[in-house]
Amino acid sequence: MSRKRRVLGSKFKAKVALAAIRGDKTLAQLTSQFDVNSNQISAWKTKLLADACELFEDGRKRQRRDEVNDEELFAQIGRLKMELEWLKKTTAAKLTGLELEFFV
Numbered sequence: 001m002s003r004k005r006r007v008l009g010s011k012f013k014a015k016v017a018l019a020a021i022r023g024d025k026t027l028a029q030l031t032s033q034f035d036v037n038s039n040q041i042s043a044w045k046t047k048l049l050a051d052a053c054e055l056f057e058d059g060r061k062r063q064r065r066d067e068v069n070d071e072e073l074f075a076q077i078g079r080l081k082m083e084l085e086w087l088k089k090t091t092a093a094k095l096t097g098l099e100l101e102f103f104v
Contacts, residue, residue, distance in 0.1 A: 008036075017044040 031038045
């Protein structure tokens, strides 16, 4: 019978990763204590070390990401305006052609 896949929560992952970073126990001891594969513990430890700086980022720096998003949005607005003008011109030309045929 196959083993059912476990879904581990973020609190548990953080707890295991912090225990791995602490270094009090070996990876084999942590594996047996938490019943998780050693490769998974190493991956969580690496992710925590890589992303820990984001916890202490200043909230004002996040606005720069929004500014880039604003520039993209303004560019999209410009493209849409151009497309709308083109559609207005082409439909107006088609309508005037139809009107001329209707009256003839």
